[in-house]
Amino acid sequence: MTATIEPEVGKSRRRKEDERLITGRTRWTDNITLPGMLHLAVLRSPMAHAKIVSLDVSAAKDAPGVVAVFTAKDLDPDGSIGMPCAWPITPDMKSPRRPVLADGQVNFAGEGIVVVAARSAAEAHDALEAIEIEYEDLPVILDMEAALAEGAPLVHEDLGTNESAVWKFDSAEAGTGGNVEDAISSSEIVVKRRFRQQRLIPAFMEPRACVVDPTGAQLTMWSATQIPHILRVMTALTLGLPEHKVRVIAPDVGGGFGGKIGVLPEEMMSVLVAQKLGKPVKWNESRSESILTAHHGRDQIQDITISANADGTVTGLKVELLANMGAYIGLVGSGVPILGAFMFNAIYKFPAYHFACTNVFTTTTLTDAYRGAGRPEATFAVERIMDELADELGMDPLELREKNWIKHEEFPFTTVAGLTYDSGNYEAATAKAKELFDYDGLRREQQQRRDSGDPVQLGIGISTFTEMCGLAPSRVLGSLDYGAGGWEYAQMRVLPTGKIEVTTGASGHGQGHETAWSQIVADQLGVPFEDVEVLHGDTQSSHKGMDTYGSRSLVVGGIAIVKAAEKVVAKAKPIAAHMLECAEEDLEFSNGKFTVKGTDSSTTIQDVALAVFAAHDLPDGVEPSLDSDATFDPENFSYPHGTHLCAAEVDTETGRINLRSYVCVDDVGVAVNPLIVEGQVHGGLAQGIAQALFEEAVHDESGTLTTGTFADYLLPSAADLPSFTTARTETPSTTNPLGAKGVGEAGTIASTPAVVNAVIDAVRHFGVNDIEMPLTPMRVWHAVQHGTTAAGGVGSESGGGLGSIDASGGAQ
Amino acid sequence: MIPAPFEYVAPSSVDEAVQALAAAGEDAKVLAGGQSLLPVLRMRLAAPTTLVDLRKVAELRGVREDGGDLVIGAMTTHYDVQRDPLVAEHAALLKAATDTVADPQVRHRGTFGGAIAHADPAGDLAAPVLAMDASLVIAGPGGRRTVAAADFFQDFFTTALAPDELLVEVRLPKHTGWRAHYEKFTRVAQAWSMVAVAATVRTEGGVIEEARVALTNMGSTPVRAVAVEQALVGASANADVIRAAAAHAADGTSPAADGNSDVEYRQHLARVLTGRALTAAVGA
Amino acid sequence: MRITVTVDGTKYTDEVEPRTLLVHYLRERVGKVGTVVGCDTSNCGACTVHLDGHSVKSCSVLAVQADGSEVTTVEGLARDGQLHPVQQAFHDNHALQCGFCTPGMIMASIDLLADNPDPDEKAVREGLEGNLCRCTGYQNIVRAVRDAAQHMSPGAGPEAEQIKHVGVGGE
Secondary structure (H helix, E strand, O other): OOOOOOOOOOOOOOOOOHHHHHHOOOOEHHHOOOOOOEEEEEEEOOOOOEEEEEEEOHHHHOOOOEEEEEEHHHHOOOOOOOOOOOOOOOOOOOOOOOOOOOOOEEOOOOOEEEEEEEOOHHHHHHHHOOOEEEEEEOOOOOOHHHHHOOOOOOOOHHHOOOEEEEEEEEHHHHOOOEOHHHHHHOOOEEEEEEEEEEEEOOOOOOOOEEEEEOOOOOEEEEEOOOOHHHHHHHHHHHHOOOHHHEEEEOOEOOOOOOOOOOOOHHHHHHHHHHHHHOOOEEEEOOHHHHHHHOOEEEEEEEEEEEEEOOOOOEEEEEEEEEEEEEOOOOOOHHHHHHHHHOOOOOOEOOOEEEEEEEEEEOOOOOEOOOOOOOHHHHHHHHHHHHHHHHHHHOOOHHHHHHHHEOOHHHOOEEOOOOOEEOOOOHHHHHHHHHHHHOHHHHHHHHHHHHHHOOOEEEEEEEEEEEOOEOOOOHHHHHHOOOOOOOOEEEEEEEOOOOOEEEEEOOOOOOOOHHHHHHHHHHHHHOOOHHHEEEEOOEOOOOOOOOOOOOOOHHHHHHHHHHHHHHHHHHHHHHHHHHHHOOOHHHEEEEOOEEEEOOOOOEEEHHHHHHHHHHOOOOOOOOOOOOOEEEEEOOOOOEOOEEEEEEEEEEEOOOOOEEEEEEEEEEEOEOOOOHHHHHHHHHHHHHHHHHHHHOOOOOEOOOOOEOOOOOOOOOOOOHHHOOOEEEEEEOOOOOOOOOOEOOOOOHHHHHHHHHHHHHHHHHHHHHOOOOOOOOOOHHHHHHHHHHOOOOOOOOOOOOOOHHHHOOOOOOOO | OOOOOOEEEOOOOHHHHHHHHHHHOOOEEEEOOOOOHHHHHHOOOOOOOEEEEOOOOHHHOOEEEEOOEEEEEOOOEHHHHHHOHHHHHHOHHHHHHHHOOOOHHHHHHOEHHHHHHHOOOOOOOHHHHHHOOOEEEEEEOOEEEEEEHHHHEEEOOEEOOOOOOEEEEEEEEOOOOOEEEEEEEOOOOOOOOOEEEEEEEEEEOOEEEEEEEEEEOOOOOOEEOHHHHHHHOOOEOOHHHHHHHHOOOOOOOOOOOEOOEOHHHHHHHHHHHHHHHHHHHHHO | OEEEEEEOOEEEEEEOOOOOEHHHHHHHHOOOOOOOOOOOOOOOOOOEEEEOOEEEEHHHOEHHHHOOOEEEOHHHOOEOOEOOHHHHHHHHOOOOOOOOOHHHHHHHHHHHHHHOOOOOHHHHHHHOOOOOOOOOOOHHHHHHHHHHHHHOOOOOOOHHHHHHHHHHHOO
16 A cells, blocks of 8 residues: 555645746637727717717728727617626616617716727727717716715616615624614714725736637637636627527736726626627727726725723614715626625624625716625624724724633634634634744833834734635525526546546636646546646536635635536446445545555556546446536635734825735635645735735716826835735634635724724824724824824825826936 | 727937927927826827827936936936935935835836826925935926926926927936935825925934925925925924924815825824934934 | 847847837737736836846836847846856745746846845845745745855856846946
């Protein structure tokens, strides 16, 4: 007998994906060139809200290189095509038709009006300048509270309101807890705060792109999308095409972060134009087009009330949200705030909880999923209000959390929101984080700096977070009126030589699925890591799936891989028994070998594969195939958690923030690949920190997005971020066979409140108890100077950046 | 995005360039390093009919001494300015500011003269040029003329250059032995300056003999902080003097307000950063 | 206009419109689609290539400006199946996820190491300020660059790149 092979799961395998990415042999959608392919360019509205009074495209049609020009009337004469929304959160939710191209009226700046098809991209863009269009202003609606006021001007006149839907959860009504109003009125301490989740832009590095080839038996669409499978069915449904005549390919996709979960007007437009012209077409957006028109994220106003007894025991939590939908409801935009509804109570044992969210239309780019989707907002609010409560009580904020969190021996624990957390150990993660951070030492230094009036003050921010991920149990989605299930699919193809092709419905775009899935398969089938090829992102090769978002790929899609592999082994077993001339019950399978118990008689999975291929001598009634597939529907979410500690230095003279140290200890259950896990955490932290400090999509009063380029929408570079200290604790999930929990969103969810809490902690003694995100130096300085909260307001002009590049300026 | 079409010429001398500009008419533009112009063209915020590319004009590149002046050709890249020993010796302030311009790739392409002629109020090189009392040599159809830095910068993106003229070189009086610091404040590393302060001083025996201070992005053009300079000259180089002098940094300024900074904050930053720039310069 | 450009060691002569950006020339005429376009404003650095041995953003250079020059893209780094030490370090240190910024990040890193063969963490972070990554939080990129520095003795890596860099980039 050979020695036991070291398991692949748990190894920090270097990624299979890397080789082509580091050598430039990539397949981005924009790389695709087809014979006779035409290039599309879209004329977009500069107005936020206007009637289109006149539109003349005749000159554009005559422009050099132009093959055709289409308006809404040309592509959709009946005005019947609308982009799908998969999540009608209430039966009476209002969701206006989002057309392929604006028809008579534009409802946000950036909405497409005309598409030009030309022989080159340059000529297509040139022709846009020849289009004559006249607008008649309609009122610009930006502020959510004003939009809901009596008599407010309406984004969509025919809806009669700017309110899309109101969604509520109440623990008393649900039977999961008490009545929050009773709790608040009978508690000794009540703290109320209003927090603002600024509007963010997902800013995946690869702009969106779509190529459609209508010339084959199947219409083929390549798209830089997170959701090729959903896109296929939605394209069929939206345009009335037979589903089997549509093939969608997501080739290499350069990041998504939720921003590429969409069924885009531009994708449907590309299909319609390609069909009309009978030629392949490519739409490839510029960065400024992407920033303006790809869906945005966050944008909520959160009114939070927390109540507690004088000893710090929390008694109730009330959450009232306004969520800005923009001008239309995106694919899942309506449901994004609802994903947070179950997470405001977080790791704490609130006995009473109430959540209400009002979704509001404004004349802005629509909002939808952005990394964390609903859960960062929830975590931010609860972790911020816990710090405010601690201040009110005069307690150490960590002590307050400890007093109220679920103890490790209390798992599984059913929360006031009705979820059952399967496992976790908040004490262990926190203890490890404190040690790595030198919590007590930094608290001492903070006191010294306060005492000495140091111009650079130090603050400590805490975020003890959990999240629900692994979207999602289909029954739960059904109960929330979501339009689809949450299962995932995998297929195992055992090739004659014993190599394995795996298809997965989880369509990766940077996460490392090919590597992690190979590790799982290697362990399950006992084949070498190198012998596994993962196929994904093409509905021809991997026909079925629910795609990648919500930290679901491993804990749903990875489990489907396990289940499919189990079926392969089950199919191989009678064949192996036949080959070894023994009873099935006498066989054991490990490390890729079927062995007759108590003997050294064995055969490998590869031998079985070859025998199946030949099929000369199989047991009666056994099909000559080991190929297997599985669809896994999780019974519960997964609940990663962790303790994040941030030390922020605030230069009180300038308001500049320096992140001195950032320590996070995350519990993501069993890590299939610790290297990939660490990378996910790093990237998540960067995005969460960027929300706290740098990023904000700003509209001026005319509804123009003033942060329309990377010169104005500030993404941090390497020079703007610290090194992170990351570590893990591990309490395996009890609801899946790998014991894994999702990790894709954890860093983003946890880090934003840790940073803001740190900054507030540094300047609280100046009378500051909140500063609006992003915490710009100006806002921090004003807060320190004037003891104001939410200082600085929202500027209406971008600073510097391309605003500093002038059209008529010097030529050099 | 893709620029609108334009004609392109690449003359090989200043005279040819001037002729090419004249021939191309009012809507021509000079292309130096292109690091500001090309994004503008790509965004189609401008559509010049002709670009006159100076890349082949060898006489516009390089740094030389001419008596008491350091002469920097307009087409000298930021990268070359950063590494030039003459600049380090005689114009430490310019080196300090150039080190902070944009990012390495942009510094490889972008040129000193291009940045000066672009006259972005948030650009980092105009303030040192102003602080050092530079002269700017301009070529046009009528020959060459020299303009003092104080007269060169006229408004947002507007200089003394006529459309048919180009900047040939910048003459910086040598500031040999002066200490310098450029204090820049941005929200992220590669962003344009919200406010920056160019400070250079000559001290002898602990006394500030001469001082030059200019501010970036505190108005439509770079601004000399005259009151600060006056408060420094003849005083001891110590923290109290610097603090008192820096308090005048925003005197007479009228900076713009934008999403990153209102007027009050910008003026406050000017004072704080002036103090820091002077402290660093004096202590350097 | 007719231009002649040497790209990854091969000389190309082409007619181009003056407005053609170098990155579009590389992608659409020469077929070097490993170099990508990430923004309109030269902020993201995804299009970084080497032009006559120095890193530049090929979205902010006209193809006609590259006439007579040598361009090295990410596709010209590996020789005979041997990765450039910086490519290898990016793989070893998990310095990429989606990989879209990676070509530019690698080209910028090679240039950085040419100027400063043994940068500390701060120098790496500041040296890469012109390249945006949305996936990694930069930590493993910084690690990779410092790791590559340890593996790059003078003269290591592809010959063409090294000769140019030692000559031009070295102080």
